[in-house]
Amino acid sequence: MANSLKSAQFLMESRRPATGWQSAEECFELGVAYSCGTGGMPVDLIEAHKWFNLAASRGSEEGQAMRAEIAEEMTAREIAEAQRQARAWIAASQLRAA
Template identity: 40%
Template sequence: MARIEMESADMAALGAASNADILFEMGMMYATGRECEIDMIAAHKWFNIAAIKGCTRAAMLRTEIADTLSKNELARALRDAREWMTRH
């Protein structure tokens, strides 16, 4: 599997609008702290977007993460995903 170098999440996401695999990898990056700080809100955001684009693995991980977030954190993750989807 090819390694994707990412300067920033937004930069990488520009080409990911229709690619669920890249969006899934964004979620994994934040969930595992790969080349960034662990951020479960951002991980949920990216898994949510990937799930919307058809990635079943992302949908499963999104559910697992949602169970660990507070109501406010979950609301923020959903809002962030909605804003991203609106912009892209």
């Protein structure tokens, strides 16, 4: 489990520009990684939904489709948590960019 968390942190840090904002494609790739467990990452649908949501907010139609697809496997509470995390990530990124 520790290696999976390190892999996830490395993937996130390696894809995060200095401003904290990521492209729709980068957010989508993180969503895929969390939804499939790519690269030894744990499957985490809340994290996947968050990243697909961020990709969708940047105009990714694939992000919208995948967000809807995994939402079918999530509870309303999990979706609400993913949305809360996405909003928090955007707010924190805007503060870092300011």
